[in-house]
Amino acid sequence: MNGPVPGGPSNGPATDTSNGPAAARAAAPGLRLGAPGVYRDTRRPAPAPRPVRLDVAGFVGVAPRGPVDRPVAVERWTDYRRVFGGFEGPGLLPHAVRAFFAQGGSRAHVLRVSPLPRAPDPAALAAVARYTVRLAGPEPGAGAGAVELGLRAADEGSWGGRLAVRWEFDAAGQFTARADGTRLPLPDALALPTGTLLRVRGPGLPPAGELLHVRTVEDTPPRGRSALLDRPPGAVPPDAGLTVDVVTATVTVTDADPGLARAERLTGLGLAAAHPRFVRRVLAEESRLIAPDGPWPERLAPPDASLPAVDAAPAGPGADRWACVTADSLFGDTPPELLPVGGDQGVDEDAPAFVGMDRLALEPEVALLSVPDLYWDYRVPPATTDPPEPPRPGADGRCPPPPVPLVYPAPPERAVLLDGRDPEALAEILRRQRRLVDLAERQRRFVALLDVPPGLPLQLTARWRSGFDSSFAAAHHPWLGVVDPADPQQRAVLVPPSAFAAGITADREHRLGIPWGPANALAAGAVTAADLPVPAERDELHLLGVDVFAAEPDGFRLASARTLSRDPDYAQLSVRRLMTMLRLTLERQARGLAFEPDSPQLRTELTGTVTRLLRDLFRAGAFGGATEAQAFFVRCDEELNPAWSQGLGRLVAEIGVAPARPLEYLVLRIAQDADGDVRVAG
DSSP: OOOOOOOHHHSOOEOOOTOOOHHHHHTTTTOOOOOOSEEOOOOOOOOOOOOOOOOOOOEEEEHHHHHBBOOOEESSHHHHHHHHHOOSSSSSSSHHHHHHHHOOOOEEEEEEESSSSSSSHHHHTTTSOOOEEEOOOOTTTOOOOOOEEEEEEEESSSGGEEEEEEEEEEEEEEEEEEOOOTTTEEEOOOOOOOOOEEEEEESSSTTOOOOEEEEEEETTTEEEOOOOESOOSSSOOTOOOOOEEEEEEEEEEEOOOSOOOOEEEEEBBSSSSSSBBBHHHHHHHHOOEEESSSSOOOOBBBBSOOOOOOOOOOOOOOOOOGGOOOOHHHBOSSSSGOOOOOOOOOOOOOOOOOOOHHHHHTTTTTOEEETTTTTTTEEEOEEEOOOOOOOOOOOTTTOOOOOOOEEOOOEEEEEEEOOOOOHHHHHHHHHEEEEEEEEHHOOOSSSSEEEEEOOHHHHHHHHHHHHHOOTEEEEESSOOOEEEETTTTEEEEOOOOOHHHHHHHHHHHHOOOOOSSOOOOOTOOOEESOOOOOOHHHHHHHTTTEEEEEEEEEEEEOOOOOOOOOOOOGGHHHHHHHHHHHHHHHHHHHHTTTTTTOSHHHHHHHHHHHHHHHHHHHTTOBBBBBSHHHEEEESSSSSTTOHHHHHHTTTEHHHEEEEOOOOOOOOEEEETTSSSEEEEEO
């Protein structure tokens, strides 16, 4: 039974009327039925809500390269390396992102920070590597001479000084024509955009030819299509036949990064601003390695008509400004309450500039936020001097000249962590972490993942914990050590545990769903830990709401998944994330109801949509209770929507759920009979 009845409606799902017209009217009220057959139900299908994804993590930190204050979505470790480099910098950001993907995370937004102020501050501009390339002027062959074009690395850092930029010029699409002043007839099959550079060869011209730009292309019957040149060819005899080549540029940028070689090859580039692929515009929009710098003329050309290749010359090496990174680099000076709340529409490119985690917090996808370099504290050790030994008198009783003191230069600059055992450093750590938690409370969309300061004894840890009360924050302990496989010495680097927790949380959501908390999972790649708590300390930390990675024979296992809220209803991270998902999903679903007629049908539709969503979650184990009535309820009736409320254009629905809580304790009773049998009861 497929296909509509002749004369019936022609769209919508099929309605079976084989049981008679009465059954069909009951199944599809409002349909006008005639002869028995199959009719199309044109009613709008009820919307099917899809839960909002909460497994996407956000990372903010220090990297050796990559765009600054512009989040980049990465879906694997190799994506991160291609954009932000490897482990060559002192920041913990690469180690954290690598740990996230090692646990099973599948998508993250990464934001690189740099010292304030940003460009166009001279200090920021000086940290960007620069290059120059010499080409011919706007009117090659007319004595305009050479021009020097500026290029710069895509972002700051010493990495930009290792680029090799080569310009090559190709001649193709050759045809013959006879020029009439500035008019050059074109073959019918040749598509020639405005701004194209041509090489013209023929009698009266230099052996290599002459370079001319196409000012415009016109189609004038009966002459046909013609190119109007910016100037007539040189001393060309009348009616002389010319050989014409279409000249395009190719820019190749090679990055000699030792960790991961990169190269770009941009082809088919035009050499005039009117060309649809003007080289300056393409470099600015498509290249990830280099960008134009400073003013460029409207028209360019190769150095001469023989089309030699040109290599860019270094003009500035670029610099890594590790020592200038401060807490202000991680977040701006805008109070959290003045920041906009991120939504599904993303961030307006013309919005005020936000830096660090303030900027990343506006990304609508981010649901887990970690700042691996939140403890950043950069130190430059001073040079040391060995005092010389006092001179001793010789045999003649006279002292020799005093020796020159031995001065040892400072070792390479290094990054260290704020030491939480120092009261001033602990106060600074709390200030930074509270700023992150305030941001999470403001956005109410993501969970701020905090790290207990390393080295704190249990008493100071309890004092640190007392500074937080938020279900949008979770704390993890201890810091875990990982090994860079590229390090020949196989040295372990301590990584904030929040990075492992973010990956475990994302992996659990993928495999089991949000109702399943991220606890009871091993930290993949962790080989050691700092300040590992003993079992008695783990008990105390658990009661404080700190999520601990416990050492077990098979590795380090996350033993709990709690928030830093003192409200027992939101003590479990899975409950907080479930309620956040419901709120975001229902908000997104309700947007489609704006400007709908306020009617009983709309309220029924909304009730059914929400009920289907909650029913699916109930079947997945998200709610407690033996039945749906015990697990959730949805109300959207006349009592909640009286006539006066409807007159204001409002629709009110009341939704209640009973989230399921993770099982944290198993109590076993072990008994031994007189005959030696052992029984275990739980």
